[in-house]
Amino acid sequence: MNRDVRDVAVPQQSSTDGVHAERLYGWGMTSPSVADVADPTAVEQLAELVTGAGPRGVIARGLGRSYGDPAQNGGGRVVRTTSLNKILNIDIEHGIVTAQAGVSLHQLMGTMLPLGWFVPVTPGTRYVTVGGAIGADIHGKNHHSAGSFGQHVLSMDLLGADGQIRTLTPATEPELFWATAGGMGLTGIVTQATIAFKKVETARIKADIWRAPDLDGVLAELAATDDKYPYTVAWIDCLSTGRNLGRSVLTCGDFAKLDELPAKVRKDPRKFSPLSLGKVPPVPVSGLLNKMTGRAFNEMWFRKAPVRKEGVIQGVGAFFHPLDGIMEWNRVYGPAGFLQWQFVIPFGTEDTLRQIVERISAHGAPAALTVLKRFGEGSPGYLSFPAKGWTLALDFPTNTPGLAQLLDDMDEKVLEAGGRLYLAKDSRMRPELLAEMYPRLEAFRKLRAEIDPHQVFMSDQARRLHL
């Protein structure tokens, strides 16, 4: 039998090899869609994946920690960046790191902490990529002292709709740089970024932990911590009622100095201590978290916190990422999934904050692990979330009765107070509210129309919110 020469020739490695249909959803495990997913292993493959994307476009996806749908693209292409995970360059002297987009903060901490450097900003999970951290312009417990992630990016390489890679810095291309930081992946695919790290003497945190009896208490206490600690957060009980409404546990701290460590730890002071406790089993545990268990959990969390304890030495995992200790903790909400609702409202609108906490408490929605924090000045990011004020983040199981109306009503309150919702968390807001919450949305749309007129970069979230 005669075989065509082409059949026996070694097939050319194509960027679309291994592209496969996959059902994707966000961390909340809601509203899935199916896309063609590519896992490129080299930056060279990216351009072809972008220029060869079909009419439904393409979006980058990292570790899938956004709660809703920003890293999904139903019927289109999704480029998972997690195989582009090389740390390209480390300047040990100045703490400047160049990493590919798929490098996780976990990986960066593991590499850089022993060298005496810490990521400038970390959210409540280490399992986010550099690309995702830029796309959502993430914040952490140190927002009031250090700002958002984008403010520590010295430069980044962005692959545009035309298949070209541009190097952006805040000085040379401020518009595109700040449209990309917080731009939810809609300006292109970040291929690598150079980030300025924070110098630390040890890999341990010296934390002060104490309780506040009620909402007024926690607001006052937190306001007083701004100048005292670079890292602050309060866990607030949104299920308690009456005089306990808003009772909280404050956790504030900074990296410990070497001489502050116990002798045992001092031997290996910069050892990365991620802490891992186990994994939520893949069995349906739907209904495990309800009003009753939510209350009981909050009660336990509050009671186990010390009334006041100073100088507690904690690992990075315990202090920054307590939930990372439990792999796939998002499963505790069961197959119906959950959502996170996070807003920021300006200082001076504490009445609104109180009304919102009261409303949630009255509704009895099982919002466990509610986090309250103070933001400092926002970044110049067009769609960057943080702004000076109070931010509150709550998880809700999506099968909570009356949740849609409750959140719609509270969106209005947030908007009235001059606040906004966080796009990396949002999975359900009304699209009309977005322009009011983000005054620079029009400018963002205009810029996007210029650099990507055919909307090659597209996500389910962009479709849902008409970004």
Add this chain to the structure above:
Amino acid sequence: MKDSLGAPQSLLVLGGSSDIAMSTARKMAAARTKKIYLAGRPSQRIEDNAAELRTLGATVEVIPFDAAATDDHDKVLSQVFAADDIDVVLLAFGVLGDQAEDEKDPARAVAVAHVNYTGAVSSGIIVGQALKKQGHGSLVVLSSVAAERARRANFIYGSSKAGLDAFAQGLGDSMVGTGVHVMVVRPGFVDTKMTQGKEKTPLSTTPDAVADLIITGLRRGSHTVWAPGAFRYVMSGLRHVPRPLFRRLPM
């Protein structure tokens, strides 16, 4: 896009003058569904429906669509899908026919089968493919409890719905892994313009109640919705009743 609480943003109704579809559209429009396409034969009723939905804040387009004219389906439906992502398609057209007359006239009986079954197969295939291209979306097919077991009194209608029902189940299975969800809705007697003047059977319900069940089913991703829910158990019993007994039952 459907949001995390299961609320769709866009709806395409095939059979835009259906009472059940209208009740469903009304409830959806009051929530997040602000883009609605009503496809159906041009009539005052469909225009009125569109006008009412507009008062609820929805943008509504009326699309001339004839379930029986299967040759035109591809063209008409492709236009809708080219313009927008459609989160939910509600296949709601259907005719009851007149059993006594239809039994005498094969052409009339065929017309019932053609609309209810052939028309649905044609548009169902097209919609299925279009949703698959989006990678998400739900197709809701209005079947009937009559599909579960045809009765002496309405077997022409019942058999057409039985065919439709089997088609929709198979279509749903073929869509597993594509992001597309197909939901079969089996109402009993519903008080609508279609059943006007007909004698109510037990467990009769209203368009509003069926609409609520459709919306809940969509949120949960159900495959089969009975309306009212008790029919699931009633029909699982009736399914096994021997024929000589079944045809004597007072239904």
